[in-house]
Amino acid sequence: xxxxxxxxxxxxxxxxxxxxxxxxxxxxxxxxxxxxxxxxxxxxxxxxxxxxxxxxxxxxxxxxxxxxxxxxxxxxxxxxxxxxxxxxxxxxxxxxxxxxxxxxxxxxxxxxxxxxxxxxxxxxxxxxxxxxxxxxxxxxxxxxxxxxxxxxxxxxxxxx
Numbered sequence: 001x002x003x004x005x006x007x008x009x010x011x012x013x014x015x016x017x018x019x020x021x022x023x024x025x026x027x028x029x030x031x032x033x034x035x036x037x038x039x040x041x042x043x044x045x046x047x048x049x050x051x052x053x054x055x056x057x058x059x060x061x062x063x064x065x066x067x068x069x070x071x072x073x074x075x076x077x078x079x080x081x082x083x084x085x086x087x088x089x090x091x092x093x094x095x096x097x098x099x100x101x102x103x104x105x106x107x108x109x110x111x112x113x114x115x116x117x118x119x120x121x122x123x124x125x126x127x128x129x130x131x132x133x134x135x136x137x138x139x140x141x142x143x144x145x146x147x148x149x150x151x152x153x154x155x156x157x158x159x160x
Contacts, residue, residue: 001081003032003050004043008066011124014056014087017116017146021052021085024155037069045076052158053077054085055101056118059132060093062086062101070103082106083158085114089145114154117147 003025007018015036022032030050035043045051055066070077084106086098094115099107107113120133120143134140 001030001049002047003030003052004045004048005032005034005052005054006037006043006069007034007053008037008055008063008069010056010058010063011119011121013119013121013146014054017085017087017151018052018054020146020148020151021054021155024152025158028155028159030159038065045073045080048080050081050083050158051077052083052085053102053106054087054114054116057086057088057090057097057101058129060097060100062097066101070106074103074105078105078109082110083112083114083154084110085116085154087116087118087146089118089120089143091115112154112157114150115147116150116154117145119144119146 005018005022007014009015018034022034025032055063084102086101088094088097122130122140122142
């Protein structure tokens with residue numbers, strides 16, 4: 001089955017998670033491509049049977065470029081096997097944020113939903129983001145909470 005993982009990222013965490021998913025799928029024999037939607041505007045989605053889409057949540061919002069991409073390609077995406085994931089640090093609000101991130105037409109019909117953790121990478125953040133995260137976390141140190149077990153479960157659900 002031809003598979004593509006589409007992602008948007010600000011500081012690289014969703015890229016990292018997308019590549020982990022791709023590596024795991026490849027070990028199970030899947031032909032898998034990974035593409036940043038900001039660098040690949042004219043993807044030929046017709047040639048993929050399975051599309052996995054992920055992105056980060058920042059300040060309670062999904063990335064604008066991903067929202068535009070999903071709106072633009074919604075009709076073709078609804079015809080595919082879709083799995084969706086978010087990278088997000090606040091576990092208490094992950095379901096709410098997931099539902100706000102993706103169009104309802106995709107979210108309700110997707111095969112698999114993933115809440116795959118996230119990171120606060122202060123060394124990559126701009127001043128504004130650093131300030132907000134410092135207030136929220138009361139820390140200025142990098143924090144990693146990528147959920148490897150959740151990624152494994154996500155991949156196994158995709159393969160069912």
